[in-house]
Amino acid sequence: MSTKKAVLGLKTVLWIAALLPAAWLARGLMQSDLGPNPIETLTRVTGMTALVLLLVTLAVTPFRRVTGWNPVIKLRRPLGLFAFFYALMHFSIWFVFDMVFNVQYMIEDIAERKYITVGMAALLVLIPLAVTSTRGWIRRLGKKWSTLHKGVYLATALAVVHYFWLVKADTRLPVLLAVCLVALLLVRLPVFAPGGTSRKGREGRRGGSSGPTARPAGPSEGEAPASVGQGVEDDVDAEGVRIG
Numbered sequence: 001m002s003t004k005k006a007v008l009g010l011k012t013v014l015w016i017a018a019l020l021p022a023a024w025l026a027r028g029l030m031q032s033d034l035g036p037n038p039i040e041t042l043t044r045v046t047g048m049t050a051l052v053l054l055l056v057t058l059a060v061t062p063f064r065r066v067t068g069w070n071p072v073i074k075l076r077r078p079l080g081l082f083a084f085f086y087a088l089m090h091f092s093i094w095f096v097f098d099m100v101f102n103v104q105y106m107i108e109d110i111a112e113r114k115y116i117t118v119g120m121a122a123l124l125v126l127i128p129l130a131v132t133s134t135r136g137w138i139r140r141l142g143k144k145w146s147t148l149h150k151g152v153y154l155a156t157a158l159a160v161v162h163y164f165w166l167v168k169a170d171t172r173l174p175v176l177l178a179v180c181l182v183a184l185l186l187v188r189l190p191v192f193a194p195g196g197t198s199r200k201g202r203e204g205r206r207g208g209s210s211g212p213t214a215r216p217a218g219p220s221e222g223e224a225p226a227s228v229g230q231g232v233e234d235d236v237d238a239e240g241v242r243i244g
């Protein structure tokens with residue numbers, strides 16, 4: 001199978017899988033079948049989906065490094081944007097049903113409940129990342145874009161804390177998700193990258209040498225423009241986009 005076909009197939013699977021929770025919620029709403037507390041179900045499903053998608057977004061680069069299959073990077077933008085979509089829905093459900101559109105209540109709740117404060121902070125960090133996830137912004141921001149998009153780690157960490165603080169008894173799942181996040185952060189350390197901290201290894205990651213994960217030296221089909229990819233960051237997407 002050609003790489004193009006494989007990426008298209010994976011993107012199709014991703015779209016279907018990512019839209020399933022929303023479709024399930026929509027069906028439940030229409031059939032009044034979301035359990036005894038539909039608002040809680042809506043909040044929980046959207047929150048959990050956003051968090052899992054954030055972690056999967058962060059797993060794309062380690063996966064690429066381990067497998068050497070670079071086209072997987074093309075899934076990162078849709079993953080990140082789906083995570084943002086669910087986070088926004090999650091927030092909107094809380095604002096509409098819990099806060100009944102009242103900005104005063106909203107400010108009070110953000111100030112009073114610390115898990116809401118960090119949840120809000122996570123969402124605020126994600127907003128500029130989603131807005132600047134286009135090719136035009138990557139060109140405009142240059143190196144700053146890469147630094148900005150590292151914010152996805154901060155947003156995910158805040159979301160994990162948000163989850164940890166809101167659960168009352170059984171903290172096993174938030175702890176497990178925190179462990180996943182720490183593992184994903186650790187594998188980004190240069191020492192775990194192919195070639196370790198050596199210059200050759202770094203060049204390999206930037207496309208300056210050969211190796212399973214090396215990028216070609218020059219721009220090729222579907223790659224980031226040279227002005228962006230070169231010297232910005234090894235993880236700028238093949239489409240020139242990165243959220244994660």
Ligand code: HEM
Pocket residue numbers: 040043044045046047048049050051087090091094116119120121122123126155159162163166
């Ligand atoms: C990136 C942003 C966010 C993520 C990933 C996220 C994730 C989560 C998760 C995983 C849960 C627990 C779901 C469960 O119990 O199964 C949750 C619950 C909740 N979140 Fe968020 N959240 C985010 C932002 C926010 C924001 C901005 C607000 C409101 C300002 C908010 C309000 C809530 C509320 C009210 C609950 C339910 C608490 C309960 O069940 O008692 N979250 N969120």
